[in-house]
Amino acid sequence: MVESFTFGRFNHQKLDFKLWIAILWIVGVGTVFLWQRYAIDGFRIFGRTSVGPLPQMRPVAFNLTDFGGVGDGVTLNTEAFERAIAAITKYANRGGGQLNVPAGRWLTAPFNLTSHLTLFLAEDAVILGIQDEKYWPLMPPVPSYGNGREHPGPRYGSLIHGQHLQDVVITGHNGTINGQGQTWWVKFRRKLLNHTRGPLVQIMWSKDIHISNITLRDSPFWTLHPFDCQNVTIKNVTILAPIFEAPNTDGIDPDSCENVVIEDSYISVGDDAIAIKSGWDQYGIKYGRPSRNILIRNLVVRSMVSAGVSIGSEMSGGVSNVTVENIYVWNSRRAIRIKTSPGRGGYVRDINYRNLTFDDVRVGIVVKTDYNEHPDGEYDPKALPILQDISFTGIHGQGVRVPVRMHGSDEIPVRNVTFRDMSVGITYKKKHIFQCAFVEGRVIGTIFPAPCENLDLFDEHGQLVKKSVSHNMTDIDYDF
Numbered sequence: 481m482v483e484s485f486t487f488g489r490f491n492h493q494k495l496d497f498k499l500w501i502a503i504l505w506i507v508g509v510g511t512v513f514l515w516q517r518y519a520i521d522g523f524r525i526f527g528r529t530s531v532g533p534l535p536q537m538r539p540v541a542f543n544l545t546d547f548g549g550v551g552d553g554v555t556l557n558t559e560a561f562e563r564a565i566a567a568i569t570k571y572a573n574r575g576g577g578q579l580n581v582p583a584g585r586w587l588t589a590p591f592n593l594t595s596h597l598t599l600f601l602a603e604d605a606v607i608l609g610i611q612d613e614k615y616w617p618l619m620p621p622v623p624s625y626g627n628g629r630e631h632p633g634p635r636y637g638s639l640i641h642g643q644h645l646q647d648v649v650i651t652g653h654n655g656t657i658n659g660q661g662q663t664w665w666v667k668f669r670r671k672l673l674n675h676t677r678g679p680l681v682q683i684m685w686s687k688d689i690h691i692s693n694i695t696l697r698d699s700p701f702w703t704l705h706p707f708d709c710q711n712v713t714i715k716n717v718t719i720l721a722p723i724f725e726a727p728n729t730d731g732i733d734p735d736s737c738e739n740v741v742i743e744d745s746y747i748s749v750g751d752d753a754i755a756i757k758s759g760w761d762q763y764g765i766k767y768g769r770p771s772r773n774i775l776i777r778n779l780v781v782r783s784m785v786s787a788g789v790s791i792g793s794e795m796s797g798g799v800s801n802v803t804v805e806n807i808y809v810w811n812s813r814r815a816i817r818i819k820t821s822p823g824r825g826g827y828v829r830d831i832n833y834r835n836l837t838f839d840d841v842r843v844g845i846v847v848k849t850d851y852n853e854h855p856d857g858e859y860d861p862k863a864l865p866i867l868q869d870i871s872f873t874g875i876h877g878q879g880v881r882v883p884v885r886m887h888g889s890d891e892i893p894v895r896n897v898t899f900r901d902m903s904v905g906i907t908y909k910k911k912h913i914f915q916c917a918f919v920e921g922r923v924i925g926t927i928f929p930a931p932c933e934n935l936d937l938f939d940e941h942g943q944l945v946k947k948s949v950s951h952n953m954t955d956i957d958y959d960f
């Protein structure tokens with residue numbers, strides 16, 4: 481309506497016919513727009529502007545309390561979330577809507593997102609996952625896994641879930657999504673669960689997903705699981721779970737996803753901080769969707785049970801074109817790991833690691849080719865993964881027991897590995913700390929510790945200094 485007031489100040493004589501048509505069009509569209517807003521939410525149209533100082537990123541914004549939400553940590557808010565998201569669904573073709581979750585503790589059962597939605601968590605807003613598994617719907621297994629990851633058959637859905645969406649933003653002023661995973665971890669360890677646990681946030685078959693400026697904590701299972709998605713950005717998030725006894729609480733698992741950026745974040749969890757995946761054995765091979773074009777940078781990560789940044793072990797759809805840079809891994813069991821096994825098929829290739837700092841980690845760089853967990857007995861042991869074209873540049877740190885353990889095998893050799901500019905301070909022994917088996921590749925310049933003899937040595941100018949006698953020598957020692 482603002483437009484017609486503005487034009488009212490002009491001399492009408494000078495407005496030509498086209499401009500009048502344009503004004504009529506704007507007034508007409510505006511009237512229809514307002515009428516639709518009234519039709520959907522009646523008298524609440526003007527009350528909605530009470531959302532206060534939060535930034536508004538969509539044409540309309542709602543407050544969870546508008547839908548009966550009660551943030552007392554006890555009242556169940558599932559219906560409030562569902563009603564709010566249903567209301568926003570109606571704005572899909574008008575730029576979508578924003579749902580503000582104010583400060584408070586908002587207990588909920590799992591709910592589904594919609595497209596063109598911004599879920600905004602105010603400072604001190606906490607979405608709490610209900611712990612009673614009766615409230616968690618069962619869903620078919622992820623198709624590229626064939627079975628639930630922990631049990632055959634269906635698996636629990638995620639606390640916050642979405643399928644076939646586009647343009648979803650989850651952000652805020654560092655509000656929290658808390659899965660209250662403690663009861664799930666205990667039940668899992670006591671073998672009281674009959675189905676695979678649910679992730680905290682799982683978005684499947686979707687595109688244009690942005691997650692930023694929030695905290696995710698205590699997921700029952702993997703924390704953030706984008707599956708078969710395109711254009712996913714995860715920025716400035718904090719992901720937390722206890723570093724021990726929080727089984728499988730991976731931080732972020734991009735799974736059969738393309739065009740993913742994960743940056744400027746802090747992750748300390750009970751399993752891999754990041755694990756790039758693409759399906760499991762025969763199911764992943766059949767589904768056939770790789771994870772590719774993935775950029776991971778500027779992270780501080782910690783994992784006492786698994787590793788900082790992993791690829792696999794489920795990688796049967798292939799993983800390629802991954803850049804991992806400016807990563808600080810502290811107080812961890814492993815820093816970087818590629819894990820696979822016979823039966824996986826697929827490939828891991830064109831993987832570039834740059835500027836990694838390891839501070840107090842047991843094993844820095846790990847390749848493991850006998851990670852023998854399988855979905856069932858039907859996998860093909862002759863489906864051998866390919867590992868090649870992997871480079872490490874600018875690897876530094878201190879307090880590392882075993883800087884490198886690349887354990888290829890006769891069946892799954894590791895090909896075309898490059899090391900350049902590496903100096904890692906060691907703590908334990910001076911020998912057998914750059915361990916290799918069935919590894920082919922090169923070192924450019926001098927590195928510390930001295931590389932295994934499987935690698936060719938080149939000088940800084942790329943001139944061959946010493947050719948490896950054999951790529952197949954084995955110097956793997958798991959005793960330290």
Ligand SMILES: *[C@@H]1O[C@H](CO)[C@@H](O)[C@H](O)[C@H]1NC(C)=O
Nearest residue numbers: 530531532534543545580582
């Ligand atoms: C949401 O509504 C509640 C209750 O009316 C109010 O206290 C709060 O400030 C509102 N928050 C936002 C973010 O709009």
Ligand SMILES: *[C@@H]1O[C@H](CO)[C@@H](O)[C@H](O)[C@H]1NC(C)=O
Nearest residue numbers: 590591592617619637641643
């Ligand atoms: C979310 O949507 C999926 C797919 O339609 C469905 O299987 C699931 O039950 C829904 N979850 C909830 C909590 O409604």
Ligand SMILES: *[C@@H]1O[C@H](CO)[C@@H](O)[C@H](O)[C@H]1NC(C)=O
Nearest residue numbers: 652653654655693694716744
């Ligand atoms: C990261 O998010 C927090 C809120 O969680 C915000 O205060 C901070 O400015 C953000 N930083 C960047 C670089 O975006």
Ligand SMILES: *[C@@H]1O[C@H](CO)[C@@H](O)[C@H](O)[C@H]1NC(C)=O
Nearest residue numbers: 653654655656694695718720
């Ligand atoms: C966000 O909250 C988490 C958990 O309380 C905290 O560790 C982190 O430092 C906070 N981030 C910012 C940018 O304030």
Ligand SMILES: *[C@@H]1O[C@H](CO)[C@@H](O)[C@H](O)[C@H]1NC(C)=O
Nearest residue numbers: 613614667671672673674675
């Ligand atoms: C698992 O199955 C057993 C046997 O059917 C049943 O007694 C138990 O309640 C189930 N547990 C859960 C968490 O569903």
Ligand SMILES: *[C@@H]1O[C@H](CO)[C@@H](O)[C@H](O)[C@H]1NC(C)=O
Nearest residue numbers: 649651652690691692693716
């Ligand atoms: C995250 O916070 C920063 C700093 O406040 C802000 O510039 C950025 O726009 C926020 N991101 C989103 C998606 O709101």
Ligand SMILES: *[C@@H]1O[C@H](CO)[C@@H](O)[C@H](O)[C@H]1NC(C)=O
Nearest residue numbers: 686687688709710711712739
């Ligand atoms: C992903 O983003 C790129 C460029 O940012 C764009 O060209 C492409 O169309 C997007 N893909 C999808 C599926 O949205």
Ligand SMILES: *[C@@H]1O[C@H](CO)[C@@H](O)[C@H](O)[C@H]1NC(C)=O
Nearest residue numbers: 739772773774775801802803
């Ligand atoms: C590799 O991924 C990056 C994003 O990390 C992208 O910009 C680049 O185009 C990709 N390269 C190829 C060959 O697809």
Ligand SMILES: *[C@@H]1O[C@H](CO)[C@@H](O)[C@H](O)[C@H]1NC(C)=O
Nearest residue numbers: 778805806807808835836837
């Ligand atoms: C290397 O990574 C560290 C974080 O681990 C960062 O502080 C530093 O700026 C990075 N160096 C370059 C040259 O990007």
Ligand SMILES: *[C@@H]1O[C@H](CO)[C@@H](O)[C@H](O)[C@H]1NC(C)=O
Nearest residue numbers: 830831868869870871896898
């Ligand atoms: C070896 O890997 C590097 C990337 O690390 C790649 O640029 C190069 O083309 C590969 N060499 C061969 C022979 O494939």
Ligand SMILES: *[C@@H]1O[C@H](CO)[C@@H](O)[C@H](O)[C@H]1NC(C)=O
Nearest residue numbers: 889890891893918950951952
């Ligand atoms: C080394 O192992 C590779 C792959 O298993 C094999 O093709 C090659 O013949 C072996 N070379 C030697 C010298 O044993």
